[in-house]
Amino acid sequence: MKYVDEFRDGDKARQIAELIQSEVRPDHQYRLMEFCGGHTHAIFRFGLVDLMPENIQFIHGPGCPVCVLPAGRIEAVIKLLENSDNLILCTYADLMRVPAGKRDSLHKAKARGADIRMIYSSTDALNIARNNPGQQVFFFAIGFETTTPPTAAAIKIAHHEKLKNFSVFCNHVETPPAMAHILSSGETQLDGILGPSHVSTIIGSHAYAECCKQYSTPFVIAGFEPLDILQSTLMLVRQINEGRFEVENQYCRAVKTDGNKKAQTLMSEIFEQRPLFEWRGLGELANSAIQIKNRFSDFDAEKRFAMEHIEVADIKGCICPAVLRGVSNPDECKLFGTVCTPEDPKGACMVSSEGACAAYYSYGRYRTEVEVVNS
Amino acid sequence: MCLAIPAKIESLDALASTAIVNLNNIRKEVSTLLLDEVTVGDYVLVHVGYALERIDPVEAARTLAMFDDMQALGDTE
Amino acid sequence: MSRLDLKNGVIEIIHGSGGRASSQLIEELFIPHFDNELLRQGNDATAFDIPAGRMVITTDAHVVSPLFFPGGDIGSLSVHGTINDVAMSGAKPLYLSASIILEEGFPLADLEKIVISMANASRTANVPIITGDTKVVERGKGDGAFISTSGIGIVPEGINISGDLAQPGDLILLSGFIGDHGVAILSSREGLEFSTAIKSDSAALHELVSEMVQTVPDIHCLRDPTRGGLATTLNELARQSKVGIQIYEHTIPVRAEVKGACELLGLDPLYIANEGKLVCICPKKSAENLLNIMQQHPLGKEAAIIGQVTEDKQQLVVMKTTFGGQRVVDWLAGEQLPRIC
Numbered sequence: 020m021k022y023v024d025e026f027r028d029g030d031k032a033r034q035i036a037e038l039i040q041s042e043v044r045p046d047h048q049y050r051l052m053e054f055c056g057g058h059t060h061a062i063f064r065f066g067l068v069d070l071m072p073e074n075i076q077f078i079h080g081p082g083c084p085v086c087v088l089p090a091g092r093i094e095a096v097i098k099l100l101e102n103s104d105n106l107i108l109c110t111y112a113d114l115m116r117v118p119a120g121k122r123d124s125l126h127k128a129k130a131r132g133a134d135i136r137m138i139y140s141s142t143d144a145l146n147i148a149r150n151n152p153g154q155q156v157f158f159f160a161i162g163f164e165t166t167t168p169p170t171a172a173a174i175k176i177a178h179h180e181k182l183k184n185f186s187v188f189c190n191h192v193e194t195p196p197a198m199a200h201i202l203s204s205g206e207t208q209l210d211g212i213l214g215p216s217h218v219s220t221i222i223g224s225h226a227y228a229e230c231c232k233q234y235s236t237p238f239v240i241a242g243f244e245p246l247d248i249l250q251s252t253l254m255l256v257r258q259i260n261e262g263r264f265e266v267e268n269q270y271c272r273a274v275k276t277d278g279n280k281k282a283q284t285l286m287s288e289i290f291e292q293r294p295l296f297e298w299r300g301l302g303e304l305a306n307s308a309i310q311i312k313n314r315f316s317d318f319d320a321e322k323r324f325a326m327e328h329i330e331v332a333d334i335k336g337c338i339c340p341a342v343l344r345g346v347s348n349p350d351e352c353k354l355f356g357t358v359c360t361p362e363d364p365k366g367a368c369m370v371s372s373e374g375a376c377a378a379y380y381s382y383g384r385y386r387t388e389v390e391v392v393n394s
Numbered sequence: 395m396c397l398a399i400p401a402k403i404e405s406l407d408a409l410a411s412t413a414i415v416n417l418n419n420i421r422k423e424v425s426t427l428l429l430d431e432v433t434v435g436d437y438v439l440v441h442v443g444y445a446l447e448r449i450d451p452v453e454a455a456r457t458l459a460m461f462d463d464m465q466a467l468g469d470t471e
Numbered sequence: 472m473s474r475l476d477l478k479n480g481v482i483e484i485i486h487g488s489g490g491r492a493s494s495q496l497i498e499e500l501f502i503p504h505f506d507n508e509l510l511r512q513g514n515d516a517t518a519f520d521i522p523a524g525r526m527v528i529t530t531d532a533h534v535v536s537p538l539f540f541p542g543g544d545i546g547s548l549s550v551h552g553t554i555n556d557v558a559m560s561g562a563k564p565l566y567l568s569a570s571i572i573l574e575e576g577f578p579l580a581d582l583e584k585i586v587i588s589m590a591n592a593s594r595t596a597n598v599p600i601i602t603g604d605t606k607v608v609e610r611g612k613g614d615g616a617f618i619s620t621s622g623i624g625i626v627p628e629g630i631n632i633s634g635d636l637a638q639p640g641d642l643i644l645l646s647g648f649i650g651d652h653g654v655a656i657l658s659s660r661e662g663l664e665f666s667t668a669i670k671s672d673s674a675a676l677h678e679l680v681s682e683m684v685q686t687v688p689d690i691h692c693l694r695d696p697t698r699g700g701l702a703t704t705l706n707e708l709a710r711q712s713k714v715g716i717q718i719y720e721h722t723i724p725v726r727a728e729v730k731g732a733c734e735l736l737g738l739d740p741l742y743i744a745n746e747g748k749l750v751c752i753c754p755k756k757s758a759e760n761l762l763n764i765m766q767q768h769p770l771g772k773e774a775a776i777i778g779q780v781t782e783d784k785q786q787l788v789v790m791k792t793t794f795g796g797q798r799v800v801d802w803l804a805g806e807q808l809p810r811i812c
């Protein structure tokens with residue numbers, strides 16, 4: 020696979036790792052947050068932690084849209100499904116097994132008879148709406164700026180076609196406010212940030228400039244392949260060593276300073292800022308999410324249907340919120356690996372393969388267990 | 395979120411704003427609505443059925459060359 | 472009664488009622504295709520002589536969506552699946568039974584295609600279907616067609632193959648490319664459509680197994696990595712035998728197309744279903760010999776040694792990655808679904 024395989028070369032990886040090793044100051048702890056679940060996943064899948072010097076620590080960030088979605092939003096959808104008989108719910112499969120309230124999930128709602136279709140693209144949801152004119156098609160839209168333009172495109176097409184039975188439950192959130200929140204809270208000390216790769220293809224690397232400056236924190240926009248992550252780590256180490264803080268772009272093969280203008284125009288045509296939105300773990304953040312503009316309110320599921328606002332408490336013991344803020348590690352959770360496993364997840368971080376708990380469990384167990392055996 | 399993967403554009407349907415992309419001989423129709431200019435032969439990042447952005451071959455080559463430079467450095471140490 | 476309309480007709484409730492319509496379906500559709508001496512006895516239970524030795528029996532329910540996919544259909548799958556389950560005990564499969572549950576309204580033309588495909592699969596494998604049954608459920612209560620098949624076989628003298636016999640030091644062989652079946656099915660799923668030349672690997676493995684056990688009678692374990700893929704099968708074997716398993720990513724045969732489809736959909740080839748592959752665990756000293764035998768058979772051309780059995784109280788399956796790292800290969804959690812994150 021061109022542009023994939025070249026960036027997964029193990030020998031080159033070891034050489035970059037050696038370079039990192041030779042450049043880190045032994046007296047310094049480098050606490051680097053990888054914002055994206057995609058990075059977390061790759062760090063574990065490719066065993067990058069094993070290649071790192073001990074004083075480089077990866078802190079996992081909140082960059083997994085499934086993980087930061089408040090469970091109440093899923094519960095509200097389940098309630099709606101149960102009270103209506105002509106609703107088809109379209110969702111990305113990632114959401115199916117996320118725990119909602121009272122041990123429920125979309126997966127279980129489907130088993131009880133709700134019409135839930137797993138889709139791969141927003142265009143599939145449009146097709147389902149076109150093919151089922153007698154039914155209401157409800158698209159459960161989640162995601163960061165990467166996934167927002169495809170949702171915007173679907174709304175625009177639905178508007179153009181005057182589709183009467185298509186609406187979008189918008190849960191799209193924005194990454195820079197979340198990053199600013201984490202840096203401003205000071206809950207966890209961070210020396211540098213591996214910035215989002217695919218989000219940045221849309222919003223551009225300059226989107227983080229303010230954050231970087233305000234909190235004097237080095238940023239490197241990093242691709243998702245292992246060599247990208249290693250090179251970005253090296254770039255961060257150099258910024259930290261030299262006392263610089265700027266937004267550098269390692270992923271320049273896909274990310275431009277201004278991002279994708281066409282996608283941005285499309286997004287601002289359909290969406291506007293939402294004054295307040297709740298993030299799981301981070302709480303309510305101002306101007307951190309978007310909503311559908313009034314002009315397109317016909318396609319706004321929150322306006323078309325009476326959706327309840329539901330608060331769902333985390334299951335006792337689950338420390339997902341702290342994990343998402345980078346304050347705790349998954350293995351500090353008492354439920355980790357015993358009560359909570361990918362088979363029977365108790366929190367969202369164990370469901371999504373981008374979730375820190377799932378990554379720890381699926382790929383990291385070898386490390387922890389070997390350590391246990393040795394001690 | 396953001397599972398996106400580079401695939402090569404094999405054909406374009408300008409009217410429908412779609413393209414057929416090829417990834418290891420897996421062919422899939424994707425939307426090109428988010429891109430201004432795409433040409434057959436371009437590599438694009440595919441996410442949820444949409445082409446998000448073109449991969450810039452020059453930048454990609456530069457990044458790869460940088461890895462090699464690092465390697466050379468690493469070797470001398 | 473006029474003949475079945477195999478072109479435009481559909482399954483009706485009366486086809487399962489046990490009356491004239493039921494027997495017409497059997498006589499005009501099933502018997503002519505499945506035809507064999509034992510089936511022709513026409514009894515509810517078929518009598519046959521059994522050779523000496525240990526007998527195995529297995530049963531398997533088949534549901535697949537879509538019913539027809541590149542490289543096969545539910546008919547051939549139901550025959551291959553059961554033959555393979557019998558063969559994985561080292562046995563020579565003798566006979567099959569089949570029961571089919573059809574949904575009211577199911578096109579007779581599709582049913583005929585499925586029946587022909589079952590008949591061909593069973594004839595090619597030389598394992599006849601000697602008894603069967605059909606029921607019809609109301610429209611909306613089934614998904615077109617479900618097929619359940621059972622099989623019996625005889626284990627040759629001196630063969631003792633079981634999932635709990637893997638020993639530390641044994642080597643692990645895989646008969647060929649993984650993930651073909653699952654990717655073929657995904658490619659034809661509604662909403663996911665992508666085009667690929669990949670076909671299901673659905674095939675009957677008993678002849679390959681027969682050659683393997685003849686050459687190396689001390690094979691310890693055999694299993695076909697179907698649902699849940701190679702990863703799940705290896706975990707099952709590790710748990711049953713109370714051992715660990717170490718595999719090497721670069722030795723595992725995966726087609727470029729399967730890799731591509733997996734990258735696109737966020738899936739892992741290790742968890743994708745196969746219908747014509749086997750995993751074999753044998754003593755180290757026999758492995759090379761066995762590999763040669765496998766590679767000479769058309770269904771084992773790409774066979775490879777992919778790892779070894781280790782001592783491990785945790786019973787983990789651990790993979791050395793091409794990248795140079797090491798990671799746990801866990802059981803499949805939930806279903807493998809295309810993901811966007």
Ligand code: SF4
Nearest residue numbers: 338339352359366376
């Ligand atoms: S291990 Fe499970 S319960 Fe604990 S924080 Fe992670 S998801 Fe929550």
